[in-house]
Amino acid sequence: MRGVILYGPPASGKDTVTAGLHRLDNRYQQFQRLKVGSGRTTGYRMTTAPELAALRAAGEVVWENRRYGAVYVVDDHGLRRQLHDGIPVVHLGQVDAVDAVREAFPDAQWTVVALTCPRDVxxxxxxxxxxxxxxxxxxxxxxxxxxxxxxxxIDTSETCPDRAAKLIDQAVRGSLTAPE
Structure with a gap:
């Protein structure tokens, strides 16, 4: 089992790089976190507060955070299923979240990619x-x-999405010896 964690702040290019990965190999699929709240729905599996409470009670929550008036959740069942079906690309913005995902799935080979860009970009x-x-x-x-x-x-202000995807794919496959 292999997975990719794209780590970075808002607007660092996580969605764009994920699209590049999927174009390169359709086994790369964005892991759609659960979301409770308003705002953007694309890229999320929308759920309700009572459903989230049931997941918490069942021990199914790997990580959750609150931001922009919503709750975002990495759930065990959803990520486990995706690890078996392909190569999930998990978008995270907290170091503790990266640790939680890696600890919840210790048998998976995780490639952690830090996406960066200048604040003005x-x-x-x-x-x-x-x-x-x-x-x-x-x-x-x-x-x-x-x-x-x-x-x-990867600095996404200097590296195009398709090139970033190729670098990540090489790292996932274990063939990357040094960043270019």
């Missing part, structure tokens, strides 16, 4: 989304910790 990307919460997303950008345990670091 992120601000422009966030503004283009027109989500109406630019200040909150930039605050989240500022609060995102650097990760020390990344297998690969």
């Amino acid at each position: 992120a601000a422009a990307r966030i503004a283009q989304r027109q989500t109406g919460d630019t200040a909150e997303r930039l605050q989240a950008w500022d609060q995102t910790e650097a990760i020390g345990a990344a297998d690969l670091t």
Whole structure:
């Protein structure tokens, strides 16, 4: 079992790089976290607060965080199923979340990729989304910790999505000896 964790702040390119990975090999599929709350629905499996409470009670929550007035969850069953069916690409923005996923699935070979870009690039990307919460997303950008345990670091302002996907795929396959 193999999986990819794309780690980075808002607007660092997680969705765009995931699309590049999927174009390269359709086994790469974005892991759609569960979400309770309003706002963007694309890329999430929407659920309700009572359903989330039942998952918590059953010990099915690997990680959860609150941001932008919503709750985002990595669930054991969903990620386990995707690990068996393909190569999940999990989007995370907290170091503790990376640790939680790796600990929950110790038999999986995780490739952790830190995606970065300058703050002004992120601000422009966030503004283009027109989500109406630019200040909150930039605050989240500022609060995102650097990760020390990344297998690969890619600046998405300097590396096109398809090139980033190729670098990640090489790392997943174990053929990457040094970043270019």
